[in-house]
Each structure stands twice: as C-alpha cells, then as structure tokens.
Amino acid sequence: MFSAFSVNAQNILVDPNFTVQSLVEDVFIDGTCFTVSNITSDGNQDQFGYFSNGTTAIGIDDGIIMATGGVSSAPGPNNTGSATGNMNGYYYPYPPGDPDLDQLAGNSGFDVGIIEFDFIPTASTVSFDFVFASEEYPEFVNSFVNDAFGFFISGPGINGPY
Secondary structure (H helix, E strand, O other): OOOOOOOOHHHOEEEOOOOHHHHHHHHHOOOOOEEEEEEEEEOOHHHEEEEEOOHHHHOOOOEEEEOOOOHHHOOOOOOOOOOOOOEOOEOOOOOOOOHHHHHHHOOOOOOOOEEEEEEEEOOOOOOOOOOOOOOOOOOOOOOOOOOOOOOOOOEOOEOOOO
8 A cells, every 4th residue: 555645853852973884773673673784875965864853744753764865854844845954965866876766766776776775584574664754845746857766675585676
C-alpha cells in the first residue's frame, strides 16, 4: 500500500552534528539488533543528520535525515524554490549519481547523499520505517529535477540488489 500526503515539518528538530558512523550505529541500527561494519558515505557531511520530534509531522519520532541539500533546511518553512545550498563548492553534480538510484529515478542524480554499510542480522526479519519528502515540491514537478530515494539490500539468499 502506498500513500501520498502533505507534511508540515516545522515541528521537526534537526541536528547535523552527527557522524555517519554514529547515525548508522546509534540511530538506525540502535546498537541492539545487528553487527555492522564497512560504514561509508558519499556526499557532503551537511547532507546527513539526526532528526527528532517528528511524531506529529511524519509519524516517526526520530531517525536519520538525508538530503540533497543541507539537512538544516528540513524544518522549513518551504517558501523558496532554491533552498538546496552549495554542497562543498559544487552545485551540480555533487557527487555524481549512483547507478542503482539513477535506474530507479530514470535519470542521472545530482547532489546525491549515500550511506552504505554491511550488517549481519540477529533475527530472521529486517524492517525499517521511512518517510520520503521533497523540498523541490511543487515547483519542479514533472521537470528534469525530481528527488528520489532508494534502499537497496543485497547478500546471501538475495538475487540481485533490491
């Protein structure tokens, strides 16, 4: 089941002062369910952070926030068509797109933020909750500029990346 809805993110608090390793180990994995290794990221550090106070706005209290621009723009308000900012001296592309995400989106990505890691689950089921939002809505709908999100998993017993 897929639902689309409008979100007022003004109540969300964002902290960009977390390392990607801390975001994966202490926020996403929560240190209790998996063995995690090989944590890497691609993008500008400003594209990754921790959010809290999200229950009312998005239905998830806290977690990792990733953005094509600086995460500090996420709390809003969304009242500009150009809130992305300058990602480390580059506008486009920084970094270049990811082949799996490009295939999913149907075009080459710009300002891509990527987090990758290996994990060994301690249970037979793995799940996560996510909310996808875009600062570029509605001004870039049906244009060559569209935000995309992918969560790809591969490993033993999985045929190809999913």
